[in-house]
Amino acid sequence: xxxxxxxxxxxxxxxxxxxxxxxxxxxxxxxxxxxxxxxxxxxxxxxxxxxxxxxxxxxxxxxxxxxxxxxxxxxxxxxxxxxxxxxxxxxxxxxxxxxxxxxxxxxxxxxxxxxxxxxxxxxxxxxxxxxxxxxxxxxxxxxxxxxxxxxxxxxxxxxxxxxxxxxxxxxxxxxxxxxxxxxxxxxxxxxxxxxxxxxxxxxxxxxxxxxxxxxxxxxxxxxxxxxxxxxxxxxxxxxxxxxxxxxxxxxxxxxxxxxxxxxxxxxxxxxxxxxxxxxxxxxxxxxxxxxxxxxxxxxxxxxxxxxxxxxxxxxxxxxxxxxxxxxxxxxxxxxxxxxxxxxxxxxxxxxxxxxxxxxxxxxxxxxxxxxxxxxxxxxxxxxxxxxxxxxxxxx
Amino acid sequence: xxxxxxxxxxxxxxxxxxxxxxxxxxxxxxxxxxxxxxxxxxxxxxxxxxxxxxxxxxxxxxxxxxxxxxxxxxxxxxxxxxxxxxxxxxxxxxxxxxxxxxxxxxxxxxxxxxxxxxxxxxxxxxxxxxxxxxxxxxxxxxxxxxxxxxxxxxxxxxxxxxxxxxxxxxxxxxxxxxxxxxxxxxxxxxxxxxxxxxxxxxxxxxxxxxxxxxxxxxxxxxxxxxxxxxxxxxxxxxxxxxxxxxxxxxxxxxxxxxxxxxxxxxxxxxxxxxxxxxxxxxxxxxxxxxxxxxxxxxxxxxxxxxxxxxxxxxxxxxxxxxxxxxxxxxxxxxxxxxxxxxxxxxxxxxxxxxxxxxxxxxxxxxxxxxxxxxxxxxxxxxxxxxxxxxxxxxx
Numbered sequence: 004x005x006x007x008x009x010x011x012x013x014x015x016x017x018x019x020x021x022x023x024x025x026x027x028x029x030x031x032x033x034x035x036x037x038x039x040x041x042x043x044x045x046x047x048x049x050x051x052x053x054x055x056x057x058x059x060x061x062x063x064x065x066x067x068x069x070x071x072x073x074x075x076x077x078x079x080x081x082x083x084x085x086x087x088x089x090x091x092x093x094x095x096x097x098x099x100x101x102x103x104x105x106x107x108x109x110x111x112x113x114x115x116x117x118x119x120x121x122x123x124x125x126x127x128x129x130x131x132x133x134x135x136x137x138x139x140x141x142x143x144x145x146x147x148x149x150x151x152x153x154x155x156x157x158x159x160x161x162x163x164x165x166x167x168x169x170x171x172x173x174x175x176x177x178x179x180x181x182x183x184x185x186x187x188x189x190x191x192x193x194x195x196x197x198x199x200x201x202x203x204x205x206x207x208x209x210x211x212x213x214x215x216x217x218x219x220x221x222x223x224x225x226x227x228x229x230x231x232x233x234x235x236x237x238x239x240x241x242x243x244x245x246x247x248x249x250x251x252x253x254x255x256x257x258x259x260x261x262x263x264x265x266x267x268x269x270x271x272x273x274x275x276x277x278x279x280x281x282x283x284x285x286x287x288x289x290x291x292x293x294x295x296x297x298x299x300x301x302x303x304x305x306x307x308x309x310x311x312x313x314x315x316x317x318x319x320x321x322x323x324x325x326x327x328x329x330x331x332x333x334x335x336x337x338x339x340x341x342x343x344x345x346x347x348x349x350x351x352x353x354x355x356x357x358x359x360x361x362x363x364x365x366x367x368x369x370x371x372x373x374x375x376x377x378x379x380x381x382x383x384x385x386x387x388x389x390x391x392x393x394x395x396x397x398x
Numbered sequence: 399x400x401x402x403x404x405x406x407x408x409x410x411x412x413x414x415x416x417x418x419x420x421x422x423x424x425x426x427x428x429x430x431x432x433x434x435x436x437x438x439x440x441x442x443x444x445x446x447x448x449x450x451x452x453x454x455x456x457x458x459x460x461x462x463x464x465x466x467x468x469x470x471x472x473x474x475x476x477x478x479x480x481x482x483x484x485x486x487x488x489x490x491x492x493x494x495x496x497x498x499x500x501x502x503x504x505x506x507x508x509x510x511x512x513x514x515x516x517x518x519x520x521x522x523x524x525x526x527x528x529x530x531x532x533x534x535x536x537x538x539x540x541x542x543x544x545x546x547x548x549x550x551x552x553x554x555x556x557x558x559x560x561x562x563x564x565x566x567x568x569x570x571x572x573x574x575x576x577x578x579x580x581x582x583x584x585x586x587x588x589x590x591x592x593x594x595x596x597x598x599x600x601x602x603x604x605x606x607x608x609x610x611x612x613x614x615x616x617x618x619x620x621x622x623x624x625x626x627x628x629x630x631x632x633x634x635x636x637x638x639x640x641x642x643x644x645x646x647x648x649x650x651x652x653x654x655x656x657x658x659x660x661x662x663x664x665x666x667x668x669x670x671x672x673x674x675x676x677x678x679x680x681x682x683x684x685x686x687x688x689x690x691x692x693x694x695x696x697x698x699x700x701x702x703x704x705x706x707x708x709x710x711x712x713x714x715x716x717x718x719x720x721x722x723x724x725x726x727x728x729x730x731x732x733x734x735x736x737x738x739x740x741x742x743x744x745x746x747x748x749x750x751x752x753x754x755x756x757x758x759x760x761x762x763x764x765x766x767x768x769x770x771x772x773x774x775x776x777x778x779x780x781x782x783x784x785x786x787x788x789x790x791x792x793x
Contacts, residue, residue, distance in 0.1 A: 045470065062432070274631065358463065
């Protein structure tokens, strides 16, 4: 067992260099199982963050209280919300006309909350892209609230690729367009911004938020649950332009009304104090240890390139799910030549200390999720294992 | 700083006797600030639970993974949900025709979710009791969803007492009656069950759930957020009779539809894994260390009786908010003779190591919240302080 005792001073400072260039680094020591957690989510968190979280369970240094027993109306918690907001604003270069909210209910709640606030009672259809497992869920919920037009669907291609620009045509009358920036199940990711500047863009960035720069100010609303790159399950982050809040629907249940949460500064009802505190620690890690989302993107790109090079060099032993141009830097989904080999792969991977490699139940296969906190070293270890497994299988 | 290092073996076993008879006990050592946390919520948690939570941040013994990075689709998490359900079922003697759900959004989400599922489209009014700060919020949300009749209101008495039985008359036609079992702000608690057996009872037990037996099988639906007696903010527990689920409204947003959560066994979308795990540990503590909710009730009654005896013996120096017959065993709300004395009380209490004694912003004054995890010893310490403060004030 990897043991981190609690400590009384400030944040544990990690040498960034260890993360960048070594692989076997102090953030993700390879003797910890957490280091090889390739789960699709909840994903792993940086070990330096875990050490601070661990101390806070007994006592948050500044307060003398357990993080689990601190009032959400305390000045301390207000300062936590403020710093987390500021960190996200800094990381994304987000202008002041955006509010940052910390809500509950996951992305699933936003599937409904977005059209409740932005579509109800509208005559023109909101325009949605159907690019995979999560898009389909989003569209189902939106259709309960108002008119929806599906601009493009990946159904005919089995969700193996994303639309090219010349396949898309957006209407100037739509209340908004909505898409999912990264489909975690299929491992497909947009590498450009969609839509038109005169129609509000809404984006589900649950699985790549803060993994790279995202030109946030081109969107009217971005939402992301925390449990991929930025914290534990239980908190959802919403960036919303003030003009959206001002023109949102009326007479909604209070907890589904963006206006209420903006007015109350994410403290309308008891917020998930613990989960927000963990997000704060992760944003500090991104700022101070990683050095920002540009650096994070470079690291993530390196991890993804390594795994895709294994796929591409495997003589069709590892078969990527999606087309190369739409490959995700977060979720590498692939199959082996047959089910027997996939079973053997899982068995041996587990024995070698890897966890979370099973593909989503919707499409099966293998999925290596390589979110922010997963180090290049861990990905190198997986790449070595994959090479070795292929050679032992006689390919 | 009070430091608990991580450990690799099973749950830390606490001697129940220390909790029962001593006051200065191992669960709530008086050298920990957490021990004197009288906050209205999020409330304190047992230190034995905190120690286990602390270890789990780095590694849950059975899994080798951090509790913050474990998949909600894992067999381990399924077993956690099952054991937590079973423990609650055992603690309350809950029959098999009830489902136990772990949701997000706090009691506030239930304020809307109950009438969405049970009132929409109904001709007859649901009957609500207006007994304090939280009742008023519940009623506001219910009225968005369907017809509501307020059976009784404490507005005329300034929310200083609860209704007597002869002041209440319930209709046989109501889809359900709703009340709040314990008003945390005013410190008023029902010591009986309201309503009639032929109309479904719905109860917000957020602030006294698992603090005592509650005859759960007389209710059709009980909801309680965790952050008073049973866990951290971020998870809400709903006990719902199967017949309610079967007859609930249709075409609701999926995450607001009890049916979906029942079918998915609280795993419809990513649940708050960490918060549910903490609730499990608290239910184990209630079962194994406290010995059940009857014992918990006895302890809680002793704590409350001690503080109320200080009020009653203070020659009107400490003035209880509510009438004696409706006093809460969870929240002891009172005033001092004037605002200067209250300010001095808070200043000295803080210096003496107490936290969270400020009354709710809605009514001011002092509030000592004495939830499950707060030991008799901590309450004795507060009682001593109160006696001393009064005498030093010349009374």
